[in-house]
Amino acid sequence: MxxxxxxxxxxxxxxxxxxxxxxxxxxxxxxxxxxxxxxxxxxxxxxxxxxxxxxxxxxxxxxxxxxxxxxxxxxxxxxxxxxxxxxxxxxxxxxxxxxxxxxxxxxxxxxxxxxxxxxxxxxxxxxxxxxxxxxxxxxxxxxxxxxxxxxxxxxxxxxxxxxxxxxxxxxxxxxxxxxxxxxxxxxxxxxxxxxxxxxxxxxxxxxxxxxxxxxxxxxxxxxxxxxxxxxxxxxxxxxxxxxxxQVGSGHxxxxxxxxxxxxQAAASAAPWFAPDAVPPVLGSPQDLGAPRRDPEARVPAAVAPAGPWTAALWAAGAEVNAAIAGSGFVRALVDGSLTRHAFEFYLAQDALYLNGYSRAMAALAARSTELDAQVFWSGAAHGCLTEEAELHRTWLGDRPAPVAGPVTSAYTDFLLATALGEDRAVGVAGVLPCFWLYAQVGAMLPAVPADHPYAAWLDTYRDPGFVTATESALAHVERELAAASPAVRARAARAYLTACRHELEFFEQALRLEPGEYGGRAEAPVQPRIQAPAAVSAEAPAAALAGSVR
Incomplete structure (x- = not known):
């Protein structure tokens, strides 16, 4: 060139x-x-x-x-x-x-x-x-x-x-x-x-x-x-x-x-957390060591913790939470500059994620011994499947079934392995970020103008029903951690932090695509100079946005 x-x-x-x-x-x-x-x-x-x-x-x-x-x-x-x-x-x-x-x-x-x-x-x-x-x-x-x-x-x-x-x-x-x-x-x-x-x-x-x-x-x-x-x-x-x-003092x-x-940073194989990020045992919430983290990264939880253990989890995940709030995807979604192909990819991956997430919560419902926990987790699992069906009905329609990307697969595999193969307290801590962090994003959103390209989607982040569900999830996690052994609490804290990082990756994956790389419309290559490039059709108007929350 x-x-x-x-x-x-x-x-x-x-x-x-x-x-x-x-x-x-x-x-x-x-x-x-x-x-x-x-x-x-x-x-x-x-x-x-x-x-x-x-x-x-x-x-x-x-x-x-x-x-x-x-x-x-x-x-x-x-x-x-x-x-x-x-x-x-x-x-x-x-x-x-x-x-x-x-x-x-x-x-x-x-x-x-x-x-x-x-x-x-x-x-x-x-x-x-x-x-x-x-x-x-x-x-x-x-x-x-x-x-x-x-x-x-x-x-x-x-x-x-x-x-x-x-x-x-x-x-x-x-x-x-x-x-x-x-x-x-x-x-x-x-x-x-x-x-x-x-x-x-x-x-x-x-x-x-x-x-x-x-x-x-x-x-x-x-x-x-x-x-x-x-x-x-x-x-x-x-x-x-x-x-x-900060180059120069002019334009x-x-x-x-x-x-x-x-x-390049997204492709790094470095572990997300240092070996000592979570102590091997947690005898008290203070043992999680949140004060070591950047004080400026801490923001109040929009949905309040249910007790000292969930408060300690929120403080421990402060830096990841701040990264999500400031991520390129979230900022572009909020200001309306997010490209349509990135948004559509996000929605397609969300439908696939919800299927795996519902299975994880169904497993937690089956493993719960108390009736209220069984009712809550099974109801949340049913709600996920309902939202997935709504995504397919209102947006995916008769398009070819989407294929899970590596980020989506890694997240759902982690949730299923945690819910099925770990202590129940570890499993509930792993599914908590999907509730808590999305409620946080919704609470931080400014007023969305009517002409915003994603107004219908952004409004779902404020759904009062989702906030209520998040409060219930926090209460169940708090109770499980309080009853767990110090070693199990430590594994639960690590599962929570790992799921928080999966949430960040889930958002950002849509910004790692080339235009047209996933589900895009193929066009003919450009022709040599002076000759007119082959005609291509303008893309169809945006489809109706789904009303689910993820």
Whole structure:
């Protein structure tokens, strides 16, 4: 994958951002420099344009030796540079050419002289797809600046139909909370990828990064919708975590590597807990050692513990509880930026989980010796099966039966092994987090606006009946732990903490998918430059959301 662009010594834009984006998207990055730029997070200070002969030499050095899967162009700066790159593209037609037509800065400042601007407009006709901002789209199409998304899409559709070149319309520069990146085919087909605006100043280089990631995914054979979805989701995460890098005192860069680091951490084989996380015997609640944990991670339980033993469990699991509340999945679910394919995967896995969870609680009911415990656990098991049936009826419908992922299987296997093979106190401690942690998430939710894409689902987290059931589960766990031996209590505490961590993994698993990896719609690969990509159908509207709680 080749980037043809200017430099940025602060690393946020230009070839520096392109190479990071290409690597993050799974490609091998190469760069040809058009302009040497002295800039930082506050702006450009100076620039130097090497002779076009040297630019030509760079291009030929790469193409004479390396087979290129895709090419992305960024800052081309002058008429001479544009013409040099255009001539090289004509001699070595890229299989995929993504053009980021750098003509107008975010501030609205024109970056090209009029003759260079016209040359760029002509150069865009060579592209597979162009990725202009709203102002550049206006220049490209010879139209006034679009006032809203509908006007921008109309401009792009007319230009795309006339040139045979696809356009990605980006609404990030419009004043809306919801933003979209939409692939506009020459035949008029639209593939929209929605996202949510992030309140941050760490947006330096977002245009470079998106186009480079998009080019890389197209170059590896992704269909247009799949490639755009990957690039959009990856960039949203990179923007969300850019401020934490603390690079510069101006408009900082995005965190190109956050997704890769997150997935790397998720793949770690390190044990979840140290050997001494739980003492071998628990003679009293204080023996669990919660004070050793980070005090800032402790938040009050929304559903109060039923006694000293469940209070000790809550304190011991504080760090995992905080991780769930701050997890990428939960935050995206709450703010509405969670992608549909991630949400659908979560629901499908939830249906499978509920089946295994109900079996675990049925086993606890069968092993209980007191009538109220038998009634409670058997009723909870029945409720799970009812919710699973509702998921299938309202959402899964006649779709092929979902297959349990490794995270779901590991969790349900753990619950069944604990409920069937351990002391009853250990089993009830293991099933408690599914009650307690979901009630906690529901209590922490802000008011959900009616137009929220997951409003119907989020409202179920507040179900008063679920809170009552959680209170009953806590009472049963408290009673079992009080009656258990110190050694059994220790195993129960470890089972509780392990189940808490399984809950975190269960949430986060949906963010470890590639777009279309699970149950997605297959699309035809993108076609070479100038030819229109094969048409794909826009995805169907979201199905009705189930009313169950997990």
């Amino acid at each position: 080749l980037s043809i662009a200017g430099t940025d010594p602060s690393g946020g834009a230009g070839t520096a951002a392109d190479l990071k984006s290409i690597t993050a998207a799974g490609g091998y990055g190469m760069s040809v420099v058009t302009t040497l730029v002295a800039q930082n997070t506050h702006g450009v200070r100076d620039l130097h344009v090497p002779p076009t002969d040297f630019l030509r030499a760079q291009l030929e050095a790469v193409s004479d030796d390396v087979t290129l899967d895709a090419v992305k162009t960024g800052m081309l700066g002058t008429t001479g540079i544009i013409e040099t790159v255009a001539a090289w593209c004509d001699e070595h037609p890229p299989a995929v050419l993504v053009v980021d037509p750098v003509m107008i800065a975010t501030s609205g400042h024109r970056l090209l002289q009029p003759e260079a601007e016209q040359a760029m407009i002509e150069f865009c006709r060579r592209a597979t797809v162009v990725t202009p901002n709203i102002d550049e789209l206006a220049v490209l199409t010879g139209s006034p600046r679009a006032a809203d998304e509908a006007e921008a899409l109309d401009q792009a559709a007319r230009w795309s139909a006339a040139t045979g070149v696809a356009v990605v319309v980006k609404t990030g520069h419009l004043d809306t909370r919801r933003v979209t990146n939409t692939w506009v085919h020459p035949d008029g087909t639209l593939i929209s990828v929605p996202s949510t605006r992030i309140d941050t100043t760490s947006t330096h280089g977002t245009g470079c990064s998106l186009s480079s990631a998009l080019a890389t995914r197209l170059g590896r054979g992704d269909a247009p919708g799949t490639a755009l979805a990957w690039a959009t989701e990856w960039l949203h995460e990179a923007i969300a975590h850019g401020a934490a890098l 900082g860069p995005v965190d190109h590597g956050h997704r890769s680091r997150r997935l």
